[in-house]
Amino acid sequence: RLHSPALRAALPSGSAADPCRETMGNSYSGYEPVYASKKDGTTLIEVHLKHLQDAHGIVGLRPQGNFTPVVLSPQNSMIKCCIFPCFCVAIPSGFSAIVTKFGAVVNGDEEDETWSPGCHCFSPLYSVDKLVSRQLITFDTPIKDCKTANFITVNLDVMLQFEIIRAKDFVFKIGAEKFDDYLRASQDEALRTLANQTELKNIFDLCGQNTDHIVQEMNAKFDQYGVKVHNFTVKNVRIPQEMAADAEEKTLFDSKTTRDHMKQKFDRQRVQIDEAKKKLKEECDNHGMAAEQQAEVVKNQAMKETAEVVSRTSRDIQELEANRDNDILAVLSTAELEDSKQKAQILALEREMNSKTQAECARIRAEAQAYAKQQETDAKIEVAQKMANGKQALSLAEGESSEAFALRRAHQAELKRLDILQEVTLKPLTKIATSQENTVGLNADNMAVTQVAQQGLEALRAKFAEVTATSLHKLEYKPLQQAMQEA
Numbered sequence: 001r002l003h004s005p006a007l008r009a010a011l012p013s014g015s016a017a018d019p020c021r022e023t024m025g026n027s028y029s030g031y032e033p034v035y036a037s038k039k040d041g042t043t044l045i046e047v048h049l050k051h052l053q054d055a056h057g058i059v060g061l062r063p064q065g066n067f068t069p070v071v072l073s074p075q076n077s078m079i080k081c082c083i084f085p086c087f088c089v090a091i092p093s094g095f096s097a098i099v100t101k102f103g104a105v106v107n108g109d110e111e112d113e114t115w116s117p118g119c120h121c122f123s124p125l126y127s128v129d130k131l132v133s134r135q136l137i138t139f140d141t142p143i144k145d146c147k148t149a150n151f152i153t154v155n156l157d158v159m160l161q162f163e164i165i166r167a168k169d170f171v172f173k174i175g176a177e178k179f180d181d182y183l184r185a186s187q188d189e190a191l192r193t194l195a196n197q198t199e200l201k202n203i204f205d206l207c208g209q210n211t212d213h214i215v216q217e218m219n220a221k222f223d224q225y226g227v228k229v230h231n232f233t234v235k236n237v238r239i240p241q242e243m244a245a246d247a248e249e250k251t252l253f254d255s256k257t258t259r260d261h262m263k264q265k266f267d268r269q270r271v272q273i274d275e276a277k278k279k280l281k282e283e284c285d286n287h288g289m290a291a292e293q294q295a296e297v298v299k300n301q302a303m304k305e306t307a308e309v310v311s312r313t314s315r316d317i318q319e320l321e322a323n324r325d326n327d328i329l330a331v332l333s334t335a336e337l338e339d340s341k342q343k344a345q346i347l348a349l350e351r352e353m354n355s356k357t358q359a360e361c362a363r364i365r366a367e368a369q370a371y372a373k374q375q376e377t378d379a380k381i382e383v384a385q386k387m388a389n390g391k392q393a394l395s396l397a398e399g400e401s402s403e404a405f406a407l408r409r410a411h412q413a414e415l416k417r418l419d420i421l422q423e424v425t426l427k428p429l430t431k432i433a434t435s436q437e438n439t440v441g442l443n444a445d446n447m448a449v450t451q452v453a454q455q456g457l458e459a460l461r462a463k464f465a466e467v468t469a470t471s472l473h474k475l476e477y478k479p480l481q482q483a484m485q486e487a
Contacts, residue, residue, distance in 0.1 A: 039141075039180070039184070040142055041140050041142055042068050042139050043068065043180060044068055044179060045067045045069060045177065046069075046072070047069040047071070048073045048075065049072050049131075051075065052074040052076065052090070052092070055072055055074070055131055056092050056094075068137065070132070070133055070137060070176040071131070073129065073130055073131075088120070088122075091117045091120065091131075092117060092131070094117070095117065095132060096131070096132045096134055096164075097117075097130070098114055098129050098130040098167060099115055099122070099129065106126060112165070112166040112167055112168055112169075112226070114132070115128075132167035135163075136162070137161065137162055138159060138160075139160040139161070139183060140157070140159045141157075142156070143155070143157075143158055143192070146192050147192070148195055148200045148203055149196060149198055149200075152200045153240065154240075155237075156191055156195065156234055156236070157235040157238075158233070158234055159233050159235050160183070160231070161230045161231050162227055162228060162229045162230060163228050164228075165226055165227070169225055169226035173225050183222075190232075200239065206237060207234050207235070207236065207237060208234070214232045215229050215231065412468075416468035417465055
């Protein structure tokens with residue numbers, strides 16, 4: 001493991017010490033470190049993944065700078081639910097999957113007997129052994145020290161694009177590392193043959209040259225391994241620096257001669273152009289002066305015509321303003337006259353309407369007062385009649401119920417008499433004595449006075465009883481009268 005202290009100590013220092021993190025501007029650690037030797041240009045490798053789900057994370061990356069993953073070997077492929085593995089395997093898109101059971105290949109649903117991308121329900125005995133990329137893979141390598149037809153050493157940069165169309169043949173017959181060596185040898189042979197047939201002066205024509213015959217030869221070789229080459233292109237040609245400078249000097253001699261001739265021609269043309277510019281400037285100045293004089297004449301004529309138009313316009317404006325003022329005065333006079341007539345008519349109508357309104361109001365007010373008086377009189381008559389009827393009914397009711405309420409009235413009269421006596425006794429200066437006490441306390445000569453006093457007391461008691469009875473009668477009569485009035 002990369003996280004093992006012993007292995008980390010054995011790795012070189014610097015950015016290459018963690019090969020899982022040196023990935024074209026990204027940091028991704030879902031695969032095992034690569035220990036393959038680096039080669040010039042692109043290097044095809046097989047990468048070991050920690051889990052099948054990490055396959056998309058490494059697509060397009062170049063671990064440790066030059067390596068290009070072609071085949072992926074996942075250590076685990078089952079999807080886990082919580083901590084328990086499921087029997088569902090999700091094969092990522094863009095790959096051909098090779099499934100094995102105890103090391104034996106299980107044929108899939110694709111034409112090359114691999115498994116198609118998507119979810120598949122596998123037995124727990126199955127495992128995804130390899131994932132082979134289906135995308136176009138660019139193989140960019142330099143070819144050094146190629147001899148041309150005239151035995152000049154040149155260096156060529158080649159770009160090749162291929163695709164793996166049968167994953168099983170590729171994995172089991174050759175593999176990524178061996179195919180890298182085989183592909184380098186094949187393109188080195190083809191390109192050196194092409195360079196030997198080309199002279200140095202035509203060596204740069206190889207860039208973009210038609211290489212269909214090389215592609216066909218390579219496809220014939222690689223078909224047994226399930227690989228198809230799509231194009232083969234020479235990107236760049238580099239020759240020795242001394243020969244490049246000599247060729248540049250020879251190539252630029254004619255150009256320099258032509259440049260000197262063109263410079264002389266340019267100088268002659270510049271002199272001619274300067275003379276033509278001076279002549280044209282003089283002609284332009286003359287034309288300008290003539291145009292200025294003509295413009296001055298036209299300006300004076302326009303100013304004269306403008307002054308005439310202004311004076312004529314001012315006169316017309318004054319006449320129109322005078323006519324407008326006369327029309328305004330006439331309209332104002334007519335309007336004032338019509339306004340006076342309208343005001344007089346309005347005043348006459350207002351007076352007539354006011355007199356009619358006042359007369360009508362007086363008549364309505366008199367009728368209303370008469371109606372109110374009549375209603376008041378009728379109400380008084382009706383009230384008097386109802387009061388008489390009520391008093392009559394009250395008298396009849398009292399006459400009929402006098403015997404029934406006699407004992408009650410007598411009892412109430414006695415209660416009132418006792419209340420009166422209580423009030424009398426509560427006075428501090430009052431003294432109560434019986435008839436016997438009065439008789440004993442008086443002299444024999446005062447017998448007449450005693451009798452008169454006793455008679456007075458009896459009369460006073462009788463008067464109190466009468467007053468009490470009358471008060472009770474009034475108290476009983478008043479609620480009955482109010483009830484009759486409300487009815």
